[in-house]
Amino acid sequence: MPSHHFSQISKLATGITGFDAIARGGLPEGRTTLLAGSAGSAKTVFAVQFLAEGIRQFDQHGVFVTFEEAPADIRRNMASLGWDIATWEAEGRWVFVDASPLPGETEVIVGAYDLGALLARIEAAVNRVGARRLAMDSLGSLFSYFENHVLIRNELFRISAALKLMKITAIMTAERTQEYGDISRYGVEEFVVDNVMILRNVLEGEKRRRTLELLKFRGTEHQKGEYPLTVLPGQGIVVIPLSAIELKQRSSNTRITSGSLELDVMCGGGFFRDSIILVSGATGCGKTLISTEFAASGAIGDERCLFLAFEESRDQLTRNATGWGKDFEDLESRGLLKIVATYPETMGLEDHLIAIKTAIDEFQPSRVAVDSLSALERVSTVKGYREFVIGLTSFIKHREIAGLFTSTTPRLIGGESITEAHISTITDSIILLRYVEMFGEITRGITVLKMRGSAHDKEIREFSIDATGMHIGQAFRNVTGILSGHPRHVEPQEIGRLNTLFIDDEV
Amino acid sequence: MNKYLLKLYITGCTPQSERAISNLYRICGEEMPGQFEVQIIDVLQSPELAEKDRIIATPTLVKDLPPPLRRIIGDLSNVERVLRGLDLEQTNG
Numbered sequence: 001m002p003s004h005h006f007s008q009i010s011k012l013a014t015g016i017t018g019f020d021a022i023a024r025g026g027l028p029e030g031r032t033t034l035l036a037g038s039a040g041s042a043k044t045v046f047a048v049q050f051l052a053e054g055i056r057q058f059d060q061h062g063v064f065v066t067f068e069e070a071p072a073d074i075r076r077n078m079a080s081l082g083w084d085i086a087t088w089e090a091e092g093r094w095v096f097v098d099a100s101p102l103p104g105e106t107e108v109i110v111g112a113y114d115l116g117a118l119l120a121r122i123e124a125a126v127n128r129v130g131a132r133r134l135a136m137d138s139l140g141s142l143f144s145y146f147e148n149h150v151l152i153r154n155e156l157f158r159i160s161a162a163l164k165l166m167k168i169t170a171i172m173t174a175e176r177t178q179e180y181g182d183i184s185r186y187g188v189e190e191f192v193v194d195n196v197m198i199l200r201n202v203l204e205g206e207k208r209r210r211t212l213e214l215l216k217f218r219g220t221e222h223q224k225g226e227y228p229l230t231v232l233p234g235q236g237i238v239v240i241p242l243s244a245i246e247l248k249q250r251s252s253n254t255r256i257t258s259g260s261l262e263l264d265v266m267c268g269g270g271f272f273r274d275s276i277i278l279v280s281g282a283t284g285c286g287k288t289l290i291s292t293e294f295a296a297s298g299a300i301g302d303e304r305c306l307f308l309a310f311e312e313s314r315d316q317l318t319r320n321a322t323g324w325g326k327d328f329e330d331l332e333s334r335g336l337l338k339i340v341a342t343y344p345e346t347m348g349l350e351d352h353l354i355a356i357k358t359a360i361d362e363f364q365p366s367r368v369a370v371d372s373l374s375a376l377e378r379v380s381t382v383k384g385y386r387e388f389v390i391g392l393t394s395f396i397k398h399r400e401i402a403g404l405f406t407s408t409t410p411r412l413i414g415g416e417s418i419t420e421a422h423i424s425t426i427t428d429s430i431i432l433l434r435y436v437e438m439f440g441e442i443t444r445g446i447t448v449l450k451m452r453g454s455a456h457d458k459e460i461r462e463f464s465i466d467a468t469g470m471h472i473g474q475a476f477r478n479v480t481g482i483l484s485g486h487p488r489h490v491e492p493q494e495i496g497r498l499n500t501l502f503i504d505d506e507v
Numbered sequence: 508m509n510k511y512l513l514k515l516y517i518t519g520c521t522p523q524s525e526r527a528i529s530n531l532y533r534i535c536g537e538e539m540p541g542q543f544e545v546q547i548i549d550v551l552q553s554p555e556l557a558e559k560d561r562i563i564a565t566p567t568l569v570k571d572l573p574p575p576l577r578r579i580i581g582d583l584s585n586v587e588r589v590l591r592g593l594d595l596e597q598t599n600g
Contacts, residue, residue, distance in 0.1 A: 099563050108592035111527075111581035116518030117550045117562040124554035146564070 009220045012132075012169045015053030016046070018239030022223040023214060028195050032160040032170040033217075036184040037199030042210065042231050043173040045081065046199065047135035048074065049236040050171050052083040055093050060132035063125045063168075065097040065118075067141040082234040095125045101145065109147070115155035119162055126166055134168050140175035143186045156192045183215065194218035200226065204381045207348070212239055228387050230350035238354055240391050256367075256402055257300065259293030262472035263431075266448050266457040272428060273366075274400040275452070276393055280407045281433030285444055286463070287406035288312065289324060289470055290431070291369040294404045296326040298367045299336045305367040306359060309341040310375035317341065325468045338363050349380040349388040357395055366401055373405040393426045428452040436462070436482050438489075445482055446472060510542040511535070511593075512572035516557055518550045518565040523582050527566035530583035538595055568592075 011025030020026045027033050027050075037043040051062030066074060074096075075085045088094035099118060126134065139156065146152050156172070163170050172193065174184035179200050196215040201208060211226040229239045255270035258277075264270040271277055279290050291307070298305040309317055317339060321328040331337035340359055347355070360368065370392075377385050396403040405427075430449040435442050447460040459475035460482050481488045515531055517524035528547060535543045550557040550565060560569060570577040570593055579592040 098558070098561055100561070102561060107578045107580055108588065109580045110588045110592065111530075111584035112523055113564045113566060113581045114518070114523070115564055116521075117516055117557050117565040117567065120518055120550040121554050121557055121562075124558075142563075 009218075011220065013058070014050055015057040016049055016237055016239065017235070018227070018229070018241045019212070019237075021241040022212075022227050022239060023217070024221045024223065027169055027171070028217055028220055029169050030164055030167045031195060032163055032172055032193045033195035033197060034184065034188060034193040035171050035173045035197050035199060036176050036188075037173070038176045038179055038201060041176075041199040041201040042229075042237060043199055044069070044074070044137050045078075045231055046237055047137045047171050047173050048078050048083065048085075049081075051094060051133050051135055052078075052085075052088075052236070054133045055088055059093075061093045061095075061129040062133040062135070063095050063097060063122065063129065063131045065099060065122060065134065065136040067099050067136070067145075068138055070100045071096040071098050080233060081231075081236045083236070092129050095129050095131070097121050097125050099142075101141070107145075114151070115159070118155075119159050122159065123162065123166070126168060131168060134163060134170040136170065136172045138173040138175060139188055140185060149186055153186070153188065153192060156188065160192055199229075204383070207379075207381055207384070209381065209384055210350070228350050228384065228391075230348065230354065232351065232354065238350075240350060240353060240387065256303075257297045258290070259295075259297030260290070260470050260472065262463075263290075263446070263470070266446075266461070266472065267429065267451050268454040268456045271402055271404075272453065273402055274397065275402060275428035276397060276426060277402070277404045277429040277431065278407060278427040279404060279431045279433065280409055282409050282435055285433045285435055286446075286465060286470060287408070287433060288317070288320060288371050289465060290433075291371040291404060291406055292317070292321045292324060292326055292328075293469055294367065295337060295369045296321065296328070296331060298365075299331050299334070302336070303366040304335070304363060305331075305337050305369060306363050306365040307337060307339045308356060308359070308368065308370045309339060310344050310370070311372055312341065314339050314341040323467065324465075324470075338365070344376050344379045349376060349384050352376060352379075353388055353391050353395075356392060360395070360399065360401070368396055368401055368403045370403070370405045372408050374407040390426065432483065434460075434482060436460075436476065436479075436487055438476075438479065438487055445476060447483075510573065511539055511570065512544050512546075514546045514548055514560070514569040514571060516548050516550055516560070516562045516565050516567045516569070520549075524566060526584065527568075527582040530586075530589075531568065534583065534586055534589055538590060 009031065010029045011023065011027065012029040013020045013026040035043055035046055048064065051064055054060035054062050078085060085094055125131070143149055143152055160170070174188050176182070176184055179202050183196060183198065195217045198213045198215055200211045202211065210229050212229050213226045214222045227239050227241060229237055231237055254273040256273050257270050258264050258267065279287050281287050295305040295307045318328045328337060328339065332339065373389065376388065380388065429451050432447050432449050434445045436445045444463050445460045446463050448456045461472050461475050463470055463472040476482060478489055479487050515527060517527060531545060535545060548556050550562065564580045566582055568579040568583060577592055577594065579589060583589050
């Protein structure tokens, strides 16, 4: 039942994954929403899915008015997405109004006409199955069929008014000729509907990126901006809500071990149970080692850890772990560890994100290690990568899981990466690993740059790696400029003078 | 046996519907006297027939026989164009 609380328009949950979050509940109920998009932007999929999810999740029946594709084609094309339209038709839950062009027939227009027949068929179909939802796909064909566009716009307005009376929540799709410009051809949005959404399929840096934008939802709240989406076999459209995910998770004071006692001490007693930790460093300086120790140490408290590897194969990881005294095979056989090794290039970032979410939902880990997050940079645009990182971080935080991400810096000494720039504000802790060249020798340095909500060691310490793992030693003394990549030996007297300049009373 | 089998789809008894009906009877009476059978179908009464013939606009005249199948949309106010649409223009001289 629609509520009439301060004449606020209620929303109808579509059931399309992620969509209802950005639309603050769903589509305006009892209204018609225009879905505009260029060719190949998945308009038809969205329209079909709107009805399919209604049937599957809410037992709301639907009417599909097709102006373009024949019902037989739609049934066949949508079967691959897991929707068995023919069965729903047989069950009286789905009905087509077939307004697709008749093959090889010419029509002549002589004198005045209207779309009364279409409206009568729609009304009959709605009554026949008791529909709550309706989709019309797509208006462009209607306009190319009938020359009198003013009349067609008026008739569409009449149809949407009739749908409103019948309390039907509807989607009309319309073509766009360009991704950024007029909302739709034939100006449907100005005359017919109050609500407009835009689907895009943009070529950006040689990569296709699908997005959805809620342009206007008259009189109701919704999220602004473009949201990435993907179309998955067996699932259909999945919208990735990003910022719409509320950061409502509790902040925990429970500490967990990083896997290294010395690192725990540096972090003021370990990582927080529901925090995101970024480990940044150049290649080979110990990121995989920290991930491995983090993953293996979960087992101490019978916690499950999901290890997502994007750089090394599962065999390599297991071998590395053995070299550091950790038995990954044993942990896996006990169900405490799950390694998922994927090449970044196997799919787009949206699909990676969904695969990761699925893996987390299935395995229910309390720790997630991603080695390395930055490997995924190369399969996406900067914008797409940023959205991916935000989406992944919010998801993990939402589940109150400890997430450890590694990021490879492009330069061996000093430097920062895109990953750092994008997620440093989202992460709770940042650990830097750096090569330090001193007196013609390369050693490794580690420092805790940030530890949200906790005191931590601010020194840069030397560390070494052997067959039992990582060993953190003394702080570098008499050296400055390690992080910038230009270490410089400083006279002890100078250090004494600097120390008196800033007295650190935080600890 | 009737030569022409015609179906006229209308939506309710609107002035537009009535214009189409009278235009059709006049044309048939003048151009094909005694050779036609006309069926008037109100979409509001028989939406399933409109569904079968995929009628979107009304009035729509469908010529089922003789082949080829022809459709004319509108109130049939221009006789010449109706005849052309029905492949009847040659008899119009």
